[in-house]
Amino acid sequence: MNYWLCKSDPEEYSWLDLVRDRKTLWTGVRNYLARNHLQAMSPGDLVLIYHSGNQSAVVGVARVSAAARQDPTTDDTRWVAPELVPLIPLNRPVPLSEIKKTKNLQKMVLLRLSRLSVQPVTKAEFYQILKLAQTKL
DNA sequence: GCCAACGTTGGC
């Protein structure tokens, strides 16, 4: 079981879009490191959904429902997309500003590689976020 | 709107 964080611009595809769709292929990633993380996802892995832009906050938890396959939005076979399903919204979104202030979260990839759209999260970080979000799985 | 950080492209 691994933990991840996926960023999305809510104007393009938000947590609520995911809830509405019931499941989605996480398409459009065009960065090799992010792609490698998508390929490493296994069904059952848990994914923090982060809204970039105005909100800049973790807003929900999704689950990987199918391993990555060819991204159907391109013919380029380098790019892949896993399938995600919404699991639970956070009772309280956790903003980036709060993550920056939280001692246990100083090593999050989010703070070091601000432009990486798919990144691994440790189990401890994952549950620390849930704690700040006052949310239990 | 600005800018830092980073990835990509292309000339050499």
Add this chain to the structure above:
DNA sequence: GCCAACGTTGGC
């Protein structure tokens, strides 16, 4: 293979 120029992301 290096690096300058340029484009993009994303926080502020």
